[in-house]
Structures are given as C-alpha cells and as structure tokens.
Amino acid sequence: MALTIIIVKFVFLVSTVYSKVTLENSGFESQPTNLTTNSTSQFVLLNSKTNVIPGWSFNGTVWYVTAGGNISLPGNGHGLQLGPNGVINQTFKTDGSYYYTLTFTLAPSSMNCASNFTAVNVSGSDESKVFIYKESFGSEMWQTYAYSMSREIQRGIMGIQFQSVAGSNDCWPIIDTLLVNGIGSPRLYGDNGFMNSGFEVGPAFLDNSSQGILLDDDTNEEAFKVVQQWTILGMIKYIDSKHYAVPRGRGAVMLVSGNPSGILYNRRFSRHGKITLDFIMGDANDSCVGDFTVYLQVGNYMMWNFTMRSLGVGSRVRHSVTFKAEFSKTESVPISFSSFNVTRTSDQQVLCGPVIDSTVIRFSSSKILHYEPVIFCFVLATVFLI
Incomplete structure (x- = not known):
C-alpha cells in the first residue's frame, strides 16, 4: 500500500515536471513562400517583402539552406543561415507556471568555418547568450546546444530570437531543429538530499540526434539552470540512455575534456553530523579511451579524487566518501564534480570524458529509499500504455 501511494505521488510529480511546447515549423521543413531561385540551390536568399517563413518572422540577410555536400544538418533536412544583421524570431504561448x-x-557553412568563428546570439524573454560552434566535440558537422530561456513566468506569450554574430571569413551560423520544453519548479525527486540527483530533469533531446547536448558555463546564480539545480562549469555534454551508456535512468552528464569540465550543486545542511556522499562514475560506451580522473570537492577545503581506466565500453563504478558536516545552517555549501583530463574517442577523435550519475547524499545514520529505479520503470510503462 505504501509503495502504491509513493508511485501515485511520483506519477503526479512527473506529470507536473514538464510542459510540452509546440513550435511551428521547428525544423524549417515547411519552405518559405514565393521561392524563385532554382530548387537545386543549397542557399536561397530570402526577401522579407516577398518571402514568408511559416511560423517565423525575419529581417536582415537570411538564407534558406538545404543539406548536402559540405552542409550537414539533422536528418539531412533544411535550416536557416543568418547573414549580416540576420534575425529570426517566433512567439508561443506558455502553458502554466514553468521555466x-x-x-x-548550430552548424557552420563549410569545413573551413568549422575551425573558425561561427556563432549565434540567442534571446529569450529577458536574457541572451552567445553560442559558438566548437570543433571536435562531435562526429557530425553540426552540434546541439541548450539554452535556459527565462525565469519562472505565468501564462502568457514568450518569444525566442536568433541573431547572427559576425564570424571570420563570412562564417555565418546555420540554425536548425528547435525544441522548447517547460520545466516545473524544483522539487526533491527522491529521498536522497539532492534535487535532480540523477540529472533526469533537463533540456529535451532531439529524436534524430545521437550527439548529446553541449552545455557550457551557466554560473549566473540568478538564472535558471538548464539541468535543473546544477551549475555547469566549463563545458559538459548532457547525454541520454537511448544513445549512450547511462548508469541509471534516462539522463546523465559527461565531463568533456578539461579547462575544466564540471558540475556544481549548492546545498545547506540543517544539522551537524557525518555525511555520506555516493555517485556513479563511468564511461558512455562511446569508445572514449584513456585515464579518467574526477575531483569531488565539498566546501572550500575537502577534496577527493577518483580515477579509472576507460576502454570506452560502458564500464562504471560507484564511489563513496564520508565527511563531517560542521557548516552553518545558513551557509550554502558548494559540492562539485570536475575533470581536467583530455580524452578522446578512439574511432573519431572526439573529445569525451567521464560520466557522472546517481548522486546521493545523506546523514550516515539515516536510511535512503531506493524506490526510484522501480518507479521510473513503472512511469515509463504507464506512459507507453496511455
């Protein structure tokens, strides 16, 4: 009976975590109206007076792009290249109170541009961020990124905007395949002292991408975290169980090479005592070969390091540390996992690194519930049946 109640509560929580948002023409497969250029051309310059992009408004220099040759896009479909002063935007209705x-x-327009500066400025309701294509972080000539659009808002209208950033050698950005999802306010998903302990609550994965999602520094404390509750240090990759070896659940984070790469959680301790912190460290079964070292730091003075030799075949190990909590009740204690090593996949020399998942923190004398894996499977089965 108790387990049934927990499952029902968990199903309710899962149903309130995400709000699905549908963007019109999110992959630009509905072509602009009144195209007059030869249909075999990969780049068609659009005119804001005669061409209309379904679902989007635009101004400045914008090209309609067809994949092929040196242009690679998800599903070999279509995208938009933003040239000088190129801007595209769309508004949509928000559903409830969500982040x-x-x-x-994001894709470059040629191999030459992959090693040069290709960037786009993305804006939500009240913030903006510049994203730069980074060579060697994937096996495709395009990369997937995620952006935290806003703080929590009420029902209304929200807009997204992409604007070109001047590149070198006319390396203008190509945009394709967009997804927007609303995420509910933070909750303690599971009795383990961390919110979003298994990195299940984060940006949506593209159906036709096996590359994961690149996420970079979001240390602005005022902004909502794109992987809920976790601050990103340097560059990480958000990965899914459909395409990678994920130790538990659907999502995990990969600490891609160096500079450093890490994640951080701020937590308050309401009482003193011995604390046990567990986590799983592994590789993503992506041929990432080399020596992994992960540094776990609690507060300013406690640090441990963990190493493993990766053969890139999906191995994993659970680590555990115990420390004494003597922090002030009002003190926000940073807990971070970071890596500085440079490792690459053996097949395509893509930058990669250790996977972190299933973080658990508790007072040593307390028991922790392990319903999460059972409930997760039950929820998946329920969703598919419905």
Missing part, C-alpha cells in the same frame, strides 16, 4: 529551456542545432 523554459530551448534545444537547438
């Missing part, structure tokens, strides 16, 4: 994250694809 919103945007997943999108």
Whole structure:
C-alpha cells in the first residue's frame, strides 16, 4: 500500500515536471513562400517583402539552406543561415507556471568555418547568450546546444530570437531543429538530499540526434539552470540512455575534456553530523579511451579524487566518501564534480570524458529509499500504455 501511494505521488510529480511546447515549423521543413531561385540551390536568399517563413518572422540577410555536400544538418533536412544583421524570431504561448529551456542545432557553412568563428546570439524573454560552434566535440558537422530561456513566468506569450554574430571569413551560423520544453519548479525527486540527483530533469533531446547536448558555463546564480539545480562549469555534454551508456535512468552528464569540465550543486545542511556522499562514475560506451580522473570537492577545503581506466565500453563504478558536516545552517555549501583530463574517442577523435550519475547524499545514520529505479520503470510503462 505504501509503495502504491509513493508511485501515485511520483506519477503526479512527473506529470507536473514538464510542459510540452509546440513550435511551428521547428525544423524549417515547411519552405518559405514565393521561392524563385532554382530548387537545386543549397542557399536561397530570402526577401522579407516577398518571402514568408511559416511560423517565423525575419529581417536582415537570411538564407534558406538545404543539406548536402559540405552542409550537414539533422536528418539531412533544411535550416536557416543568418547573414549580416540576420534575425529570426517566433512567439508561443506558455502553458502554466514553468521555466523554459530551448534545444537547438548550430552548424557552420563549410569545413573551413568549422575551425573558425561561427556563432549565434540567442534571446529569450529577458536574457541572451552567445553560442559558438566548437570543433571536435562531435562526429557530425553540426552540434546541439541548450539554452535556459527565462525565469519562472505565468501564462502568457514568450518569444525566442536568433541573431547572427559576425564570424571570420563570412562564417555565418546555420540554425536548425528547435525544441522548447517547460520545466516545473524544483522539487526533491527522491529521498536522497539532492534535487535532480540523477540529472533526469533537463533540456529535451532531439529524436534524430545521437550527439548529446553541449552545455557550457551557466554560473549566473540568478538564472535558471538548464539541468535543473546544477551549475555547469566549463563545458559538459548532457547525454541520454537511448544513445549512450547511462548508469541509471534516462539522463546523465559527461565531463568533456578539461579547462575544466564540471558540475556544481549548492546545498545547506540543517544539522551537524557525518555525511555520506555516493555517485556513479563511468564511461558512455562511446569508445572514449584513456585515464579518467574526477575531483569531488565539498566546501572550500575537502577534496577527493577518483580515477579509472576507460576502454570506452560502458564500464562504471560507484564511489563513496564520508565527511563531517560542521557548516552553518545558513551557509550554502558548494559540492562539485570536475575533470581536467583530455580524452578522446578512439574511432573519431572526439573529445569525451567521464560520466557522472546517481548522486546521493545523506546523514550516515539515516536510511535512503531506493524506490526510484522501480518507479521510473513503472512511469515509463504507464506512459507507453496511455
């Protein structure tokens, strides 16, 4: 009976975590109206007076792009290249009180531009961020990024905007395949002392991408975290169990090479005593070969390091540390996992690194519930049946 109640509560929580948002023409497969250029051309310059992009408004220099040759896009479909002063935007209705994250694809226009500066400025309701294509972080000539669009808002209208950033050698950005999802206010998902302990609550994954989602520094404390409750240090990759070896659940984070790469959680301790912290460290079964070292730091003075030799075949190990909590009740204690090593996949020399998942923190004398894996499977079965 108790387990049934927990399952019902968990199903309710899962149903309130996400709010699905549908963008019109999110992959630009509905072509602009009144195209007059030869249909075999990969780049068609659009005119804001004669061409209309379904679902989008635009101004400045914008090209309609077809994949092929040197242009690679998800599903070999279509995208938009933003040239000088190129801007595209769309508004949508929000559904309830949520934070919103945007997943999108950024691609260079040629191999030469992959090693040069290709960037786009993305804006939500009240913030903006510049994303730069980074060579060697994936096996495709396009990359997927995620952006935290806003703080919590009420029902209304929200807009997203992409604007070109001047590149070198006319390396203008190509945008494709967008997803927006609303995420509910933070909750303690599971009795383990961390919110979003298994990194299940984060940006939406593209159906036709096996590359994961690149996430970079979001240390602005005022902003909503794109992986809920976790601050990103440097560059990480958000990965899913459909395409990678994920130790538990659907999502995990990969600490891609160096500079450093890490995640951080701020937590208050309401009482003193011995604390046990567990986590799983592994590789993503992506041929990432080399020596992994992960540094776990609690507060300013406690640090441990964990190493493993990765063969890139999906191995994993659970680590545990115990320390004494003597922090002030009002003190926000940073807990971070970071990596500085440089490792690459053996097949395509893509930058990679250790996977972190299933973080658990508790007072040593307390018991922790392990319903999460059972409930997760039950929820998946319920969703598919419905």
